[in-house]
Amino acid sequence: MELINNLALGFATASTLNNIGFCLIGVLLGTLIGVLPGIGATATIAMLLPITFQIGDPVSSLIMLAGIYYGAQYGGSTTAILINMPGESSSAVTAIDGYQMARNGRAGVALATAAIGSFVAGTIATVLIALFAPPLTTIALKFGSAEYCSLMIVGLVMSVALAHGSVIKAVAMVLLGLLLGLVGIDVISGVPRLNFGITQLGDQLNFVAIAVGLFGIAEILRNLEDERTRQVLMSKVTGLMPTREDFRRMTWPILRGTAIGSALGILPGNGAVLAAFASYTVEKRLSDRPQEFGKGALAGVAGPESANNAGAQTSFIPMLTLGIPANPVMALMIGAMIIQGIVPGPNVAGEQPALFWGLIASMWIGNLLLIVLNLPLIGLWVKLLTVPYYVLFPIIMAFCSIGVYSVNSNVYDLYIVAFFGLLGYFLLKMRCEPAPLLLGFVLGPLLEENLRRAMIFSRGDPSTFVTRPLSAGLLVVAALILVVVLLPSVRKKRDEVFVEEE
Amino acid sequence: MKRPGSTRIDPPDGRPKASRFFSSIPGGRSNVVAVPNRTRVDAMRKMTFDTTNAICGVFFILSGAIFAAQSLSVELGTWLRIGPGGLPLVLSILLALLGVVILVAALRVEGEPIGKLAWRGMLFILLAPIVFGLTVRPLGFVPAVFITAMIASFASYKMTPLFALALSVLLTIFSVLVFSYGLGLPFERFGPMLRW
Numbered sequence: 235m236e237l238i239n240n241l242a243l244g245f246a247t248a249s250t251l252n253n254i255g256f257c258l259i260g261v262l263l264g265t266l267i268g269v270l271p272g273i274g275a276t277a278t279i280a281m282l283l284p285i286t287f288q289i290g291d292p293v294s295s296l297i298m299l300a301g302i303y304y305g306a307q308y309g310g311s312t313t314a315i316l317i318n319m320p321g322e323s324s325s326a327v328t329a330i331d332g333y334q335m336a337r338n339g340r341a342g343v344a345l346a347t348a349a350i351g352s353f354v355a356g357t358i359a360t361v362l363i364a365l366f367a368p369p370l371t372t373i374a375l376k377f378g379s380a381e382y383c384s385l386m387i388v389g390l391v392m393s394v395a396l397a398h399g400s401v402i403k404a405v406a407m408v409l410l411g412l413l414l415g416l417v418g419i420d421v422i423s424g425v426p427r428l429n430f431g432i433t434q435l436g437d438q439l440n441f442v443a444i445a446v447g448l449f450g451i452a453e454i455l456r457n458l459e460d461e462r463t464r465q466v467l468m469s470k471v472t473g474l475m476p477t478r479e480d481f482r483r484m485t486w487p488i489l490r491g492t493a494i495g496s497a498l499g500i501l502p503g504n505g506a507v508l509a510a511f512a513s514y515t516v517e518k519r520l521s522d523r524p525q526e527f528g529k530g531a532l533a534g535v536a537g538p539e540s541a542n543n544a545g546a547q548t549s550f551i552p553m554l555t556l557g558i559p560a561n562p563v564m565a566l567m568i569g570a571m572i573i574q575g576i577v578p579g580p581n582v583a584g585e586q587p588a589l590f591w592g593l594i595a596s597m598w599i600g601n602l603l604l605i606v607l608n609l610p611l612i613g614l615w616v617k618l619l620t621v622p623y624y625v626l627f628p629i630i631m632a633f634c635s636i637g638v639y640s641v642n643s644n645v646y647d648l649y650i651v652a653f654f655g656l657l658g659y660f661l662l663k664m665r666c667e668p669a670p671l672l673l674g675f676v677l678g679p680l681l682e683e684n685l686r687r688a689m690i691f692s693r694g695d696p697s698t699f700v701t702r703p704l705s706a707g708l709l710v711v712a713a714l715i716l717v718v719v720l721l722p723s724v725r726k727k728r729d730e731v732f733v734e735e736e
Numbered sequence: 737m738k739r740p741g742s743t744r745i746d747p748p749d750g751r752p753k754a755s756r757f758f759s760s761i762p763g764g765r766s767n768v769v770a771v772p773n774r775t776r777v778d779a780m781r782k783m784t785f786d787t788t789n790a791i792c793g794v795f796f797i798l799s800g801a802i803f804a805a806q807s808l809s810v811e812l813g814t815w816l817r818i819g820p821g822g823l824p825l826v827l828s829i830l831l832a833l834l835g836v837v838i839l840v841a842a843l844r845v846e847g848e849p850i851g852k853l854a855w856r857g858m859l860f861i862l863l864a865p866i867v868f869g870l871t872v873r874p875l876g877f878v879p880a881v882f883i884t885a886m887i888a889s890f891a892s893y894k895m896t897p898l899f900a901l902a903l904s905v906l907l908t909i910f911s912v913l914v915f916s917y918g919l920g921l922p923f924e925r926f927g928p929m930l931r932w
Contacts, residue, residue: 409831420820427810427820458857624892631888635868648869652862664792694816
């Protein structure tokens, strides 16, 4: 019963005209930038993040941010299907069969399948969040500082495990992120530290500036390395409506994809990407026509698309209940919450029920808006694909500059954007993934605060982390994950998964 | 933490090969698919170490050293009362150590080349926000947006001056309407340097 009351509160919050409007703007903007190939969901959100701060009301701005997220994901699948260029790694799988379907003249059906799959997955995942978030919150409220520290370590280790490429580099990125997160004025002693004498940096490095630089600017630079002209497969997409046979063949893949995605999405680290892969593999194995896979199989679009959308959705669970971001997008959401004055963590559900449930309800509304709007608007998105890149750079740069400056009216934030743009590009070139760095950056201050508090509670005895059972358990989990990803056999398998995905 | 593969013996054919551990490529990019190193080895036999990872290792060592030096200048504290420098010092030492591991592992193996760099892009794209920062106060919002857009336009070699000018003008008008009038951002449209 409580669930229904909570959902009712959520829908009441999310369905005010205002919030639907922001959700709509978010979804549209997200799709708009998401269909631009090469710019993934994280970069899109980073670039649009400052705009959401202009709204003022934290609920509306988070709803809009979430809308941008689904929109960007949806846009990513559109480019994957139409031009074989996934905007986001989670839609890389969709490109395999989606693009083949488009080549066979079934682009419309592929797009519709992706949209329907995403919607069904989104609906089921929303219910799952509503079911599982409150009990998790209850458990999390019992956590002390020591448990929190250990939990954050688990989160960081998971982000390492699921990052692409070298494990050691990912650990180094986490450490670098944690350090960058500590730059500024120490909260407890009020002492400025690690700021290289630049006091204008303020209390903390500006999160928005770092995210824009690391994800947005670095990605633009990577696109500029090699300016290719894009080939759009078709200028007009027709035949959106799947046949009855298509519907029959997409039902089970969608449901299975949703189940896989929901389970993997909760895990810290980018579960949505793995989910898409896992779903593709499962569908190929279960299919009565496995030879069709890679040549335009409908199930190869329906399954992975549902899986990545369900995963994207359930990755909100650790963020909302524990304040631990599961992926860089969630790190951006947490950063946005902190800027709006909300302390992320298990208290959010109790103290801000309207925000908590409103956000959950808005996920479903966002998915509904996507399916209602995007199928008719597909012609517009296809046209956007033909906009040359060089027109976009000045627009993006101008908006990024305005956006970052608008957060604090601090010109130093703009220099931080440039610096982190360069650093982000350098790290890309070094094959270091920026996602663990961003997670570290967000968790750095929280980790330090809880570490210090845990030490005070234990009267300076560091063994508290291993003598408190819950904390010890979490640390064992973290250690196990690290050992497992470093095992030669697992490492090989992990490399294969990521290489296959490229 | 010791990298399990660090003592690996090179393949019997005597051609050292980068450990897969360090050679996977991040980012969902399709045009840098991890080519098996074997196919590139012949072309790169002269190189004795994996440049990318060596630079990467040095970068982490330097970052660790700089942060360590910075954290030593503030109080480290005790276990009971951890000071502002305590955690940063531990983290930066760990970072430098990982840098050493990466650097050592990069020696004696082949790696993939870094690939081409977007020099022109770096110059103009990175300059854009800096110039915005330098001009937004003295010149005001309108000139700052225009100049930023103009600079960013030249990041691509496909852009023509006339098109850049037209685009920047349109973009400035749009930004002023949306951000200044629409959202009401409290920026001065024209700064003190343009009032006389």
